[in-house]
Amino acid sequence: xxxxxxxxxxxxxxxxxxxxxxxxxxxxxxxxxxxxxxxxxxxxxxxxxxxxxxxxxxxxxxxxxxxxxxxxxxxxxxxxxxxxxxxxxxxxxxxxxxxxxxxxxxxxxxxxxxxxxxxxxxx
Numbered sequence: 001x002x003x004x005x006x007x008x009x010x011x012x013x014x015x016x017x018x019x020x021x022x023x024x025x026x027x028x029x030x031x032x033x034x035x036x037x038x039x040x041x042x043x044x045x046x047x048x049x050x051x052x053x054x055x056x057x058x059x060x061x062x063x064x065x066x067x068x069x070x071x072x073x074x075x076x077x078x079x080x081x082x083x084x085x086x087x088x089x090x091x092x093x094x095x096x097x098x099x100x101x102x103x104x105x106x107x108x109x110x111x112x113x114x115x116x117x118x119x120x121x122x123x
Contacts, residue, residue, distance in 0.1 A: 002026035009117030022096030038092035050104040
């Protein structure tokens with residue numbers, strides 16, 4: 001059974017940092033792209049960042065480029081999202097996901113999803 005479990009969300013002031021974790025289990029993810037998406041009420045789930053597990057290639061949404069960093073720990077089968085210089089508009093539920101497709105910016109390309117973790121940035 002494939003599981004993606006996010007953790008690390010919380011409340012932080014604008015300008016602060018958080019690190020989200022996504023622990024993956026249940027299969028080998030070496031062929032997958034691991035992505036982070038976020039969603040606020042009434043809006044579509046939007047792409048934030050992705051990393052190709054095999055070669056470490058990274059991809060970012062323009063809105064987070066330069067502030068967020070996606071990384072992985074192969075030994076722990078875990079993907080991280082380091083979020084710096086947080087803004088109130090970063091407030092959302094953040095989801096981890098896994099995709100075999102290189103169309104990593106499209107949420108429909110993802111095969112597996114975590115349950116989400118809330119990030120709230122106060123002004």
